[in-house]
Amino acid sequence: MEKTVFVKLRHRVQVKPEAVVTIGDVAQIIANDLNIAEQLKAVPLYKIQPSDKNIVIIDVMKVVRAMTERDDALDVQVIGPAQTIVEVVEQKRRFSTAYFLLIWLLLFVGSAMAIMNFHEDVSMQEVHQHLYEMITGKKIAKPLLLQIPYSLGLGIGMILFFNHVFRKRINEEPSPLEVEMFNYQQSLDQYVILYENKESMRKIDDD
Amino acid sequence: MTTIEMLTVIFIGFAGGLAVGTGFVAFLVVLGIIPRLTQLTKTTERIHAYEWSAVAGAVAGGWMSLRHTVFYISKYWLIPLGLLHGVFIGMLAAALTEVLNVWPILAKRIGVADKIVILLMAIAFGKIVGSLFHWIYFADYLR
Numbered sequence: 001m002e003k004t005v006f007v008k009l010r011h012r013v014q015v016k017p018e019a020v021v022t023i024g025d026v027a028q029i030i031a032n033d034l035n036i037a038e039q040l041k042a043v044p045l046y047k048i049q050p051s052d053k054n055i056v057i058i059d060v061m062k063v064v065r066a067m068t069e070r071d072d073a074l075d076v077q078v079i080g081p082a083q084t085i086v087e088v089v090e091q092k093r094r095f096s097t098a099y100f101l102l103i104w105l106l107l108f109v110g111s112a113m114a115i116m117n118f119h120e121d122v123s124m125q126e127v128h129q130h131l132y133e134m135i136t137g138k139k140i141a142k143p144l145l146l147q148i149p150y151s152l153g154l155g156i157g158m159i160l161f162f163n164h165v166f167r168k169r170i171n172e173e174p175s176p177l178e179v180e181m182f183n184y185q186q187s188l189d190q191y192v193i194l195y196e197n198k199e200s201m202r203k204i205d206d207d
Numbered sequence: 208m209t210t211i212e213m214l215t216v217i218f219i220g221f222a223g224g225l226a227v228g229t230g231f232v233a234f235l236v237v238l239g240i241i242p243r244l245t246q247l248t249k250t251t252e253r254i255h256a257y258e259w260s261a262v263a264g265a266v267a268g269g270w271m272s273l274r275h276t277v278f279y280i281s282k283y284w285l286i287p288l289g290l291l292h293g294v295f296i297g298m299l300a301a302a303l304t305e306v307l308n309v310w311p312i313l314a315k316r317i318g319v320a321d322k323i324v325i326l327l328m329a330i331a332f333g334k335i336v337g338s339l340f341h342w343i344y345f346a347d348y349l350r
Contacts, residue, residue: 103317107329112337115300119341125349134271135288137279142346145282146289151338153293155331160294161243161301162327173246176239176302177310177323184311 003073005040006030008080009060012189014089021046023066026058026084036074040067048088056086057197083193115154224269231265238302240295293338300334 008028015021023029024041031037043066045058060082067076119125128150132143162177174182194201208216235241241261245251270276278284304310314323 100319100322103319104326104329107326108333108336111330111333112340115334115337116341116345118300119338125342125346130272131288132282132285134276135278135280135284136282137277138282142342143285144342146285146292147342148339149286149289150293150296151335151342153290153295154297154300154338155293155335156290157294157297157299158301158331158334159297159327160247161240161298176243177327180308181311181314184308184315188315 003036003071004032004075004077005036005067006077006079007060007063007067008078009058009063009082009084011081012085012087014087015048017048017050017088017090019048019088020044021048021056021058021086023063026086027063036071040070043067043070046086048086052088054088055192055196056088057193058084058086059197083197085189085192228265232261235261238299240298240302243298243302297331297334304330 006029010026010028013025015025021044022041023043023045026045029037029040031040045062045066046056048056060078064076064078067074128143128146129139129141132146133139162175241254241257245254245257310323313319313326319326
């Protein structure tokens with residue numbers, strides 16, 4: 001009983017290329033005997049190969065095997081996720097300002113064109129002329145008094161939706177953008193957990 | 208107009224309105240603007256009042272555009288009207304880009320996750336400038 005070890009894998013860890021991944025990198029470990037925990041944390045699990053590219057999945061079984069090989073009297077209790085996603089991060093590439101400006105301009109011009117096409121598509125000019133007539137009883141070709149506040153409102157509405165003005169002032173709930181990024185990352189993680197982990201699927205011709 | 212004809216016309220009009228109304232509600236629900244607004248203002252318990260405001264707005268707009276109602280009031284009422292109109296369309300546009308999952312993919316592929324706010328500003332300013340350009344210059348050019 002005194003050799004019980006609790007293991008909880010981390011969800012996602014980042015390592016450098018060619019690094020040796022140890023148990024301590026991918027898992028939290030609790031043991032009654034602190035020495036055992038420290039020793040186990042230093043046990044190497046896997047050396048990152050250049051052929052691994054960006055993602056390596058470490059299955060919990062690999063961790064348990066490495067532990068029991070070291071000391072077969074251990075009682076390993078696994079808690080939490082069944083695998084860890086190891087992300088191989090190369091040197092953070094610096095992002096050039098010109099490149100960023102290009103993307104900025106692309107989005108800027110693109111969204112300007114998109115809104116113009118949208119206005120034409122729904123004949124908004126006519127709708128605004130009707131609206132002007134509805135309120136004042138007069139017909140004019142360019143109801144700018146309506147259209148300029150409308151244009152400013154467009155930007156305000158978008159920013160409001162993504163909650164960047166009131167970021168932490170109104171509340172601390174994540175913005176839709178943050179939730180969307182989280183969902184996307186979650187789907188990607190699930191995909192790599194299934195398809196990059198050789199242990200999780202078995203085909204007929206595998207032996 | 209015979210009674211039968213009248214009933215048929217009423218039935219067709221009602222059916223058409225029902226279809227368009229359900230479609231409109233479905234559209235609002237998919238884009239999730241009302242929940243987003245309640246979340247921003249922390250007024251979740253009033254959500255039914257917001258539902259009614261959307262319904263009342265749709266009915267009033269439908270009636271006024273079909274009957275060509277004219278108010279004969281000051282043109283300066285158009286300023287707040289235009290602003291609210293713009294905020295609503297802006298939220299629609301934001302919800303659309305979000306629903307299409309443009310942002311996460313953009314952030315992952317180009318690797319600009321930490322600068323996404325600036326890119327968001329690019330889109331928002333693009334909308335403002337594009338819209339102003341459209342009304343001030345482009346509208347003349349089209350005619």
